[in-house]
Amino acid sequence: MSSLASWYQKRAIKIAPYLFIAPNIILFLVFMIIPILFTFYISFHKWTILGKPEFTGLENYVDMFTDKVFWISLWNTVYYTVGTVPLSMALGLAGAILLNRKIPLRALFRGIFFAPVVVSLVATGLIWAWMFNPNYGLFNHMLSSFGIEGVNWLSSSTWAMPAVIITTLWVRIGYCLVIYLAGLQAIPESLYEAAEIDGANGWQKFCYVTLPMLKHTTVFVLVISVIYGFMVFDLVYTMTNGGPGFSTTVIVQYIYQKAFVEGDMGYGSALGTILFLIMMGFTALQLRLGREKA
């Protein structure tokens, strides 16, 4: 190889990686990093997207503290998260344990439980809105066959959120199940054999082998599920649009409402910033819990 060619190739090795990452990094900068900084910036301004942002200091944040709907939406988001996360994790784990053995039609079962995960949340919301229809929906019909009188789910400020939570469980159980199943399959069989030799029964094996070995998986599923809970939008948007009243208005929906329906970009950004800080908190928690394990 001539020295010129080799010189050229050495240059290429130096330059190529920058060219390779360029499309990705540019998109990240323009549509992710800059928007995050921009959100902080706008949150200190009054802005309707048309004119120039007008600096108002902490006003948006001060307004937030006295804004009843903000607190309602925050409370609804927490309610939704608490209603969905523990149940979907527990049922997902239970399903994973049942499936983690030689059983006929195993792949089919896994596929059925997982199928709701791949269906869009809009479609899910529509199907369940129809399930929950008070007069012609299947849900109340099934309840009545058990002798339970149904309620007017989505038009009741008491029952709309439970209905959204039930819908979410349908989606999230399969997700948790699949992650837990992967976690279970990573546990070495020898641990169970050792426990058996020590005379452990099924319940003891679960408590002293399975659960500790799944700690890492559990932290992961927990954090992802909590973030999912705080980001909920599509389902609420299609099922109730936040109503009746503000009974199912969640924080992302309130951001959308403020910024895009009412055109108050500054306030929407302040809400976004708060949500961002909450997310950072969860991520830090995950890193910390993850480190403890290691």
Added chain:
Amino acid sequence: MKIQETQTQIKEVGVAPFSLPLRKFRQWKTGLIFVVLCISAGIFLIPFIWMLSTALKSPAEAVSNDIHIIPETFVWSNFSNALKAAPFLGYVGNSLIVAFFAVILTVFINCLAGFAFAKYEFKGRNVLFMMVLSTLMIPVQIIMVPNFYILKELEWLNTYSGLIIPRAAEAFGLFLARQYMMNIPNELIEAARIDGASEFKIFTKVVLPNVKPLIAVLIIFTFMWRWNDLIWPLIVVSDKAMYTVQLGLAIVKGEHYINWTILMCLTLLSIIPILIVFLLFQRYFVQGMANSGMKE
């Protein structure tokens, strides 16, 4: 050796007297679990069955107080009526265009960047990678306001570019690509280099053919996210001609008097593509979720 033999003996001796009832117990237990799984799977299928059932009922039967799962008459014309009621095929076309180009772009740029992060030494590599990685947990919901402004300034609102390009750089995709490509032997790349291949040719001729499972996972997930996405189209699109399937469905529900037969027909049509992809590639879905689980 001796100890092992003794242990085996102990095990055999210890287990033998109980082996018969134990086996019976195991069979009984497996049977019970099978029944529990069948019931749970049945419950999980109910909403799908209900959707299908409603889509095939006559509109009058769908809103009668006498509820049947199996329709009295199968009304196949519901589907053609549904397609007349809403410009659904246009939405499907938009979603297909968006998903198709998004898949190509996403797979290409994330593999390219993943290759660079995995196989080259360069200044700023770790800092840049950490920057991208730190956005893994930041959902688009938080940054919708500034993105709307940026798209407006770029004049990308109501365009395919606005729907496709901004979300092509996926932290998840990049992360997965880098992980996967770190396993490619350096010798393979060096050999190509000695043969005089350019760096880009190494990527297309050596790297890509060796990461087919990665590409499969990226294609499937990108397609699913784009097909199912609501919030990005909701921000980018206001012109009805540019509606995607999800946006169209969400709006149809809100705008018209709700005809549930038509709505369930459209819902059914909207999930058929993703269910087909899922049935064909279930393994990749499960693997990808288990590896990452980041997005919905």
